[in-house]
Amino acid sequence: MNWKRASIAAATAAPVIALFAWGLTRDPNSIPSPLPGREAPTFALAVFAPGQGDLARPVGDTVRLDALRGKVVVLNFWASWCLACRDEHEVLSEVARGYAGKPVQFLGVLYNDVPDKGTAWIAEMGGQSYPSVDDPGARVAIDYGLYGVPETFFLDASGRVAYKYTGPVTAGIVRLKVDSLMAAAQPATPTAPAAAPAEAAGPANKTGSDK
């Protein structure tokens, strides 16, 4: 055996094999969002599904993100045709109910769907505790760099995107993120709108199972 030739071949092949091996560890469908850490894109969207109890807002009411400054905002993009959205619906509704009266706003955003179908879907799923707004033309979805549903954005009290979750969220993730953002906001909110650390909630991008 020509050891010199074999070692040259091995040295040439090693980086290629290493590159392929690294590629196998990555999810090709995962697209890291550049938004976490940045100012959340503002919007003014009309409520089509009011929510329940203390969390309710009247149908037709315009929700402006600017008006939610000082609150942690959980923005969940969903659609009635999205199967994975069924998995997280009850979780989100229940967790949101637990934060009633606290400076947290849960908001559903209907993505590429019609409000009538969205309303029927909510009724079929047994109701939704927090309001949902319509996003005609998916303008806000594009502003948030959406590429599928469900996707959930956690905005801190200073109006920055702190975290993005792709796929159906779990109660543990929502509580963890919301609690940490609330804790980070507490010293800043009463006086000055100092920039709350966007990294407070841990890693900024997480990809779930769906797209």
Place this chain on the structure above:
Amino acid sequence: MTRLREAARAMGGLAVVVMLTAGASRAQAPALPAAPQGAPQDSGALRVQVQGSLTDVQKNDPALEAATKEVASQLRCPVCQGVSIQDSPSELAQQMRTAVKEQLAAGKSGEQVKDYFISKYGEWILLEPKAAGFNMLVYALPALLVLGGGVMLVFLVKKWTAAPAGSAAPTAGDDD
């Protein structure tokens, strides 16, 4: 004559390397119209809800349409595989195309519109990565491979042609 044959062999070998490398580069290029179309999750919502600030004149403006096509063909459809928003029939791609058109109509340049989408989706949204920084590797690698192949070929040809010259010299014109 022998030198001529050597040169011809070398050129032939180099051509093969160049063709193989060029083929590999083309294989890496994004597939355009033939790629699978449409977003599966859009199937339940076929109603397109396009709203915008375009006037009727702008909607039918051929110059604006051409500019939109140029920018849209450089942006990747997020719910497809390697297809631009210009070529994809998916609902999101249509909405993104409308957003491109609206921004161009509002006076933004093509670069500014692309920067807007990069700020939302990252550089991933560009079908062709920018030729800067680490991305330069994508553009430089094919050329480096051709160069490396050429150098290797020259060495090999020299080696192949050196051995017979030492032992049994071929007669002139034996393979013509």
